[in-house]
Amino acid sequence: MVDCDVHQDWATDAEFTKYLPKHYWDRGVTTPGQPGWNNPVAESGISRNDSLPEDGGPAGSDRDLLGEHLFEDFGVNYAVLTGPGANNAFGWHPNLHYGTAGVEAYNDWLIEEWLDRDERFLGSLSVVPADPEHAVEEIERVGDHDQMVQVILPGSYENPYGHKRYWPIYEAAENAGLPIATHVSSSSRGTSWAPATGAGIPLSYIEKHAVVPMPLVGNLASVVLEGVFVEFPDLQWLFVEGRFTWLPDMMWQLDKNWKGLGNQVPWLERQPSEYIRENCWFSTQPVPEPENPEHLTQMLDMVHAEETLVYASDYPHWDNDNPKAMLNGVDEDVRRKIFGENAREIYGL
Amino acid sequence: MVDCDVHQDWATDAEFTKYLPKHYWDRGVTTPGQPGWNNPVAESGISRNDSLPEDGGPAGSDRDLLGEHLFEDFGVNYAVLTGPGANNAFGWHPNLHYGTAGVEAYNDWLIEEWLDRDERFLGSLSVVPADPEHAVEEIERVGDHDQMVQVILPGSYENPYGHKRYWPIYEAAENAGLPIATHVSSSSRGTSWAPATGAGIPLSYIEKHAVVPMPLVGNLASVVLEGVFVEFPDLQWLFVEGRFTWLPDMMWQLDKNWKGLGNQVPWLERQPSEYIRENCWFSTQPVPEPENPEHLTQMLDMVHAEETLVYASDYPHWDNDNPKAMLNGVDEDVRRKIFGENAREIYGL
Numbered sequence: 001m002v003d004c005d006v007h008q009d010w011a012t013d014a015e016f017t018k019y020l021p022k023h024y025w026d027r028g029v030t031t032p033g034q035p036g037w038n039n040p041v042a043e044s045g046i047s048r049n050d051s052l053p054e055d056g057g058p059a060g061s062d063r064d065l066l067g068e069h070l071f072e073d074f075g076v077n078y079a080v081l082t083g084p085g086a087n088n089a090f091g092w093h094p095n096l097h098y099g100t101a102g103v104e105a106y107n108d109w110l111i112e113e114w115l116d117r118d119e120r121f122l123g124s125l126s127v128v129p130a131d132p133e134h135a136v137e138e139i140e141r142v143g144d145h146d147q148m149v150q151v152i153l154p155g156s157y158e159n160p161y162g163h164k165r166y167w168p169i170y171e172a173a174e175n176a177g178l179p180i181a182t183h184v185s186s187s188s189r190g191t192s193w194a195p196a197t198g199a200g201i202p203l204s205y206i207e208k209h210a211v212v213p214m215p216l217v218g219n220l221a222s223v224v225l226e227g228v229f230v231e232f233p234d235l236q237w238l239f240v241e242g243r244f245t246w247l248p249d250m251m252w253q254l255d256k257n258w259k260g261l262g263n264q265v266p267w268l269e270r271q272p273s274e275y276i277r278e279n280c281w282f283s284t285q286p287v288p289e290p291e292n293p294e295h296l297t298q299m300l301d302m303v304h305a306e307e308t309l310v311y312a313s314d315y316p317h318w319d320n321d322n323p324k325a326m327l328n329g330v331d332e333d334v335r336r337k338i339f340g341e342n343a344r345e346i347y348g349l
Numbered sequence: 350m351v352d353c354d355v356h357q358d359w360a361t362d363a364e365f366t367k368y369l370p371k372h373y374w375d376r377g378v379t380t381p382g383q384p385g386w387n388n389p390v391a392e393s394g395i396s397r398n399d400s401l402p403e404d405g406g407p408a409g410s411d412r413d414l415l416g417e418h419l420f421e422d423f424g425v426n427y428a429v430l431t432g433p434g435a436n437n438a439f440g441w442h443p444n445l446h447y448g449t450a451g452v453e454a455y456n457d458w459l460i461e462e463w464l465d466r467d468e469r470f471l472g473s474l475s476v477v478p479a480d481p482e483h484a485v486e487e488i489e490r491v492g493d494h495d496q497m498v499q500v501i502l503p504g505s506y507e508n509p510y511g512h513k514r515y516w517p518i519y520e521a522a523e524n525a526g527l528p529i530a531t532h533v534s535s536s537s538r539g540t541s542w543a544p545a546t547g548a549g550i551p552l553s554y555i556e557k558h559a560v561v562p563m564p565l566v567g568n569l570a571s572v573v574l575e576g577v578f579v580e581f582p583d584l585q586w587l588f589v590e591g592r593f594t595w596l597p598d599m600m601w602q603l604d605k606n607w608k609g610l611g612n613q614v615p616w617l618e619r620q621p622s623e624y625i626r627e628n629c630w631f632s633t634q635p636v637p638e639p640e641n642p643e644h645l646t647q648m649l650d651m652v653h654a655e656e657t658l659v660y661a662s663d664y665p666h667w668d669n670d671n672p673k674a675m676l677n678g679v680d681e682d683v684r685r686k687i688f689g690e691n692a693r694e695i696y697g698l
Contacts, residue, residue: 023612023615156547156548156549157549158549159549159550159552160546160548160549160550160551160552160556161548162552162556163552192547192549193542193546193547193548193549197509197542197546197547197563197564197566197567198505198541198542198546198547198563198564198567199505199509199510199542199563199564199565199566199567199568199571200505200506200507200508200509200541200542200567201508201509202509202567202570202571203508203509203511203512203571203574203575204574204575204613204614205610205613206574206606206607206610206611206613206614207509207511207570207571207574207575209606209610210570210574210599210602210603210606211566211567211570213598214546214547214548214563214566214567215546215547215548216548217546217548217560217563218546218547218548218549218551218560218563219548221551221556221559221560222548222551222552222556225552225553225555225556225559226552226553226556243598243602245597245598245601245602246595246598248594248637248639248644248648249562249592249594249595249598249637250559252594252637252638252639253559253592253594253635253637254559255640256635256637256638256668257555257558257559258555260667260668261554261555261558262555263372264553264554264555265553265555266372286602286605288597288598288601288602288605289601289605290597290601290651291604295597295647295650295651298644298647298651299597299651301644302639302644302647302648318609319605319609
């Protein structure tokens with residue numbers, strides 16, 4: 001007999017890694033089942049080495065260690081938890097039955113294991129964009145927890161977020177007094193589009209990391225132009241981990257397009273940038289570090305930083321931003337708004 | 350007998366249009382065969398009304414009318430022809446046999462009907478990115494025409510342009526002394542990714558128009574990081590009709606990523622922004638018009654305009670930029686470079 005299909009495997013990553021060129025040895029293995037464009041980065045994946053708990057759990061899974069880094073080292077008072085990759089993974093899981101069960105479990109776990117144990121932890125309520133009916137029920141079920149401060153959506157999902165299919169979620173969020181947050185991410189499973197950019201699948205992690213905000217850019221244009229903030233004027237929307245230095249490009253072009261093509265969106269009552277300044281927020285991470293420090297000041301002015309930016313560390317990722325080492329030299333009033341006042345207003349703290 | 354599938358049609362667009370709400374009446378009809386997200390815009394499509402020839406041909410098809418607008422009204426001395434939509438349509442046609450025959454025909458038509466009739470017309474040599482072998486032959490066949498000044502690629506194509514599959518095209522272009530140009534576009538036929546952005550298919554023309562540069566952003570990251578300009582140091586690359594105000598975001602982030610993740614791209618000899626400043630160019634159209642004119646000056650400084658920008662009108666599109674009505678107040682040395690000196694250097698005029 002000949003068996004024409006048998007799946008062998010290596011016992012440990014190390015057994016295989018030594019067959020790769022040496023400069024890959026300290027980066028872990030991209031096993032065939034993983035999306036190849038996201039690895040290899042480093043042995044600790046995309047996390048700070050010192051964020052890995054000693055007992056071997058993943059980065060961010062030890063409350064005490066996380067608290068030590070954020071509350072003590074960084075001096076943070078409240079930490080908005082956006083979850084592991086698995087958070088968004090439930091949100092965009094193509095199996096709606098498992099996806100909705102997954103977000104319910106995630107929200108329960110979040111409340112029991114994190115929010116109820118420390119009032120400095122604030123939660124992001126996970127939903128499945130493809131099932132707005134379930135999302136509304138989930139917002140009603142757990143959205144009134146004092147520390148549940150926002151509804152989180154995957155970075156992109158099938159249709160852009162201006163699409164009416166999602167509006168019941170926005171209505172429920174507005175009614176519950178919860179902002180919407182979209183965090184950069186991509187499913188690679190057909191429930192979101194080509195990772196990050198219309199140019200195709202990036203060839204390396206460094207390439208993907210550079211273009212990762214693009215779905216947020218597209219979704220910003222979509223929610224503003226489709227009139228989400230006309231229908232839900234009190235809804236606040238956060239764009240997380242997607243930079244903000246592309247914002248002048250979009251604000252200027254959206255306003256220019258509105259002058260020439262405004263008849264396509266007759267429901268808009270003001271120019272697009274006004275909705276952005278009133279309803280949209282952008283997290284600072286990764287913070288820009290231009291060679292010429294004046295360019296940073298100019299950029300903050302272009303994006304109206306005092307009314308559009310909120311601080312985020314992106315802990316425990318390798319490129320997390322320490323609040324003590326960023327935006328130095330920026331006007332103190334603007335710094336206070338970015339590092340706390342804006343978020344306190346958005347989240348009603 | 351019952352025939353269960355018979356395709357009826359309307360005799361004229363007007364016959365159908367009157368069934369639509371009134372505000373669509375002057376915009377032409379998006380017939381079912383057209384991609385819905387690109388229309389309806391206006392009766393003249395996306396072109397200036399006065400660019401439509403009196404004899405009924407499409408905008409840009411009458412050399413005399415085009416010349417009157419560009420050479421007389423705008424005061425342009427040389428016009429780099431980037432072709433109708435059909436230009437890129439051959440480049441990304443999924444049928445490689447028809448696609449390669451199409452670009453050969455296009456290049457022959459371009460030479461006979463335009464370049465050989467007026468030396469102020471400069472040509473963009475069309476190729477099929479999926480068939481580099483044919484592309485190289487085509488560059489060798491017609492690339493030495495005095496007025497053929499660049500090789501043009503679709504705005505995006507299957508893999509990002511850093512991918513090695515395309516490198517034979519770059520080698521041939523460098524050998525022929527021709528820059529590469531990529532012009533914003535999307536095939537909607539599977540040979541390029543979701544129009545414009547990883548957020549999904551834009552819901553309207555105004556939305557699509559706002560995010561249309563995104564594939565260029567992704568391709569810029571790709572060609573720089575994959576080392577195209579290390580292998581082909583003399584190759585110049587133009588990004589056309591994709592704005593430039595997103596460039597600070599990319600230059601700063603690419604340099605930052607290179608510091609942290611440079612071991613992924615060990616072939617780079619300098620930080621990414623240096624390759625951009627040395628090998629990449631961006632057309633001005635659509636020119637930014639920020640409310641605060643100082644922001645424009647600051648933006649030009651951030652992107653090192655004198656070594657990265659070239660003027661383009663985007664004629665005959667509705668939002669074409671008249672050189673007499675843009676970048677006023679900008680330093681005269683910078684203006685001279687943008688409006689002519691840079692292009693003369695790139696194209697060897």
